Amino acid sequence: xxxxSAVLIMLIDNILHxxxxxxxxxxxxxxxxxYNEESFNKSHKVLLMAHSQGNLFGNEIYDALxxxxxxxxxxxxxxxxxxxxxxxxxxxxxxCDEVINNWLGSGVGIxxxxxGKMDCIPIGDFDGDxxxxxxxxxxxFNSLSEIMQNVENQxxxxxxxxxx
Numbered sequence: 249x250x251x252x253s254a255v256l257i258m259l260i261d262n263i264l265h266x267x268x269x270x271x272x273x274x275x276x277x278x279x280x281x282x283y284n285e286e287s288f289n290k291s292h293k294v295l296l297m298a299h300s301q302g303n304l305f306g307n308e309i310y311d312a313l314x315x316x317x318x319x320x321x322x323x324x325x326x327x328x329x330x331x332x333x334x335x336x337x338x339x340x341x342x343x344c345d346e347v348i349n350n351w352l353g354s355g356v357g358i359x360x361x362x363x364g365k366m367d368c369i370p371i372g373d374f375d376g377d378x379x380x381x382x383x384x385x386x387x388x389f390n391s392l393s394e395i396m397q398n399v400e401n402q403x404x405x406x407x408x409x410x411x412x
Contacts, residue, residue: 292319299385303329321337326385328361337402338402340385342366342384369388
């Protein structure tokens with residue numbers, strides 16, 4: 249990667265970070281309030297399935313939960329994040345996911361993203377960016393199977409967690 253590309257990527261990353269930060273606080277507060285009122289305050293557990301940017305919010309929610317983290321699990325799909333909610337949370341990202349692995353056509357991935365783990369299998373005449381949940385991740389048998397297994401595993405962990 250050239251120095252110009254690296255500088256451009258850093259500049260765009262900083263702009264995106266400022267934009268996301270401006271909306272993130274309000275959204276996180278609303279999400280935390282909703283999780284508390286509708287789940288945790290009723291001794292319910294939460295399984296979040298997050299796609300793309302939702303993983304960034306899911307990680308932030310997880311970090312803000314404190315002792316309630318034991319009652320929150322996440323399944324990540326097409327994540328641009330550098331980590332999953334906890335070090336054992338599963339994620340499914342294609343190696344050919346253009347949004348994650350070829351950020352803005354730069355030839356490099358989103359800075360710091362988790363690597364794509366799953367090989368891609370073409371689906372019919374699909375000519376998109378291989379990032380869309382409904383058009384690419386769910387119709388693909390391999391990714392759908394992995395996502396469903398991840399859901400089952402995370403639900404099992406929640407079931408094994410003692411009540412609040």
